[in-house]
Amino acid sequence: MNTQEIYAKLKEKLGENKVSECVENDVGDSWITVSHDYVHEVALLLRDDEQLRFDACNCISGMDWKDKLGVVYHLHSHELNHRVVLHVDLERSENALDTTTQEVQSVSAVWPTADWHEREAYDMFGIRFVNHPDFRRILCPDDWEGWPLRKDYKTQEFYRGMPVPYPADEDLDDGGTYIFEDRFSKDTDG
Amino acid sequence: MAEQTALPEGQYGGNIVVTTVDKILGWARGNSPWPLGFGLACCAIEMMATAASRYDIARFGAEVFRASPRQADIMIVAGTVTLKMATRIKRLWEQMPVPKYCISMGSCATCGGPYWQHGYHVLKGVDIVIPVDVYVPGCPPRPEALLEGLMLLQEKMKKDQHFLKRYGKKKLDTKSSGASR
Numbered sequence: 001m002n003t004q005e006i007y008a009k010l011k012e013k014l015g016e017n018k019v020s021e022c023v024e025n026d027v028g029d030s031w032i033t034v035s036h037d038y039v040h041e042v043a044l045l046l047r048d049d050e051q052l053r054f055d056a057c058n059c060i061s062g063m064d065w066k067d068k069l070g071v072v073y074h075l076h077s078h079e080l081n082h083r084v085v086l087h088v089d090l091e092r093s094e095n096a097l098d099t100t101t102q103e104v105q106s107v108s109a110v111w112p113t114a115d116w117h118e119r120e121a122y123d124m125f126g127i128r129f130v131n132h133p134d135f136r137r138i139l140c141p142d143d144w145e146g147w148p149l150r151k152d153y154k155t156q157e158f159y160r161g162m163p164v165p166y167p168a169d170e171d172l173d174d175g176g177t178y179i180f181e182d183r184f185s186k187d188t189d190g
Numbered sequence: 191m192a193e194q195t196a197l198p199e200g201q202y203g204g205n206i207v208v209t210t211v212d213k214i215l216g217w218a219r220g221n222s223p224w225p226l227g228f229g230l231a232c233c234a235i236e237m238m239a240t241a242a243s244r245y246d247i248a249r250f251g252a253e254v255f256r257a258s259p260r261q262a263d264i265m266i267v268a269g270t271v272t273l274k275m276a277t278r279i280k281r282l283w284e285q286m287p288v289p290k291y292c293i294s295m296g297s298c299a300t301c302g303g304p305y306w307q308h309g310y311h312v313l314k315g316v317d318i319v320i321p322v323d324v325y326v327p328g329c330p331p332r333p334e335a336l337l338e339g340l341m342l343l344q345e346k347m348k349k350d351q352h353f354l355k356r357y358g359k360k361k362l363d364t365k366s367s368g369a370s371r
Contacts, residue, residue: 166302
């Protein structure tokens with residue numbers, strides 16, 4: 001099945017407000033946009049329907065499209081050998097340090113692969129997932145400030161007393177000029 | 191009479207060498223520096239190559255990579271130090287018994303390396319959290335470079351006077367007390 005057919009199937013079973021649009025692309029992936037409140041329902045249908053049978057979740061990526069944030073799901077069916085891409089759009093929070101105001105339903109109960117992928121999307125973009133079994137950061141330390149892969153990310157000055165950005169030239173001991181001490185030629189001169 | 195005032199040479203079969211405590215301890219320490227067995231990134235692969243048969247770090251007595259910081263003499267920081275790991279490195283360093291030494295291996299551990307500008311998660315030099323004795327440049331340094339760093343460290347270990355620092359101080363204090371202070 002191609003994306004259009006899958007979209008028609010989803011619309012027929014779930015109604016139009018849960019799967020809002022289908023974008024066809026000649027180059028690259030086509031995708032279906034899913035409302036953030038119905039991700040779990042859509043995922044269950046995609047996995048269990050006899051004509052769909054999406055048994056593998058290849059990747060879940062957090063996205064920053066500047067005007068909005070989002071999540072992208074890449075799904076594949078080993079049984080029927082077809083694939084589909086789902087998009088979820090989310091409102092951008094005003095404060096860069098905040099998590100998203102809209103929560104996405106977790107699909108880790110549908111595909112166990114999703115567990116760590118969702119934690120990564122949270123860690124890097126601050127996207128919140130509900131009904132996740134172990135929802136916390138996965139790469140950054142728990143007390144890290146901000147969401148590193150967002151476009152408006154500003155590195156924090158200090159982490160537990162350790163400076164984070166590279167020191168400016170004037171703050172370095174040698175004023176930024178590196179002096180190479182050649183101890184080998186000294187030996188030969190003497 | 192002459193026999194009484196002479197040095198006790200010959201009393202122990204002529205098998206005596208006179209030296210200082212620091213020299214003999216430095217000789218022993220410098221020739222068996224046990225590293226802490228941990229690696230952080232690709233530098234660790236070079237460190238393992240250094241330990242393997244071709245480069246054979248055992249030639250310098252440093253082949254015993256200890257699994258516990260409490261049994262280690264030197265810490266080879268081999269790889270990128272993330273801020274998350276930096277807190278752990280500091281703890282490992284504090285668990286090592288004195289005298290202890292540190293080799294910063296490669297660009298990442300020395301100054302952040304290729305992550306100096308955009309690496310929000312990387313500590314820009316391990317010397318921010320622990321004292322470093324020898325810096326080995328390279329990305330990653332070849333085993334020869336690490337071995338040279340180790341040899342430099344051995345020179346330093348042999349020169350250090352821990353015994354004098356610790357027990358010679360009292361003697362100096364009693365002599366100088368009352369004179370100038």
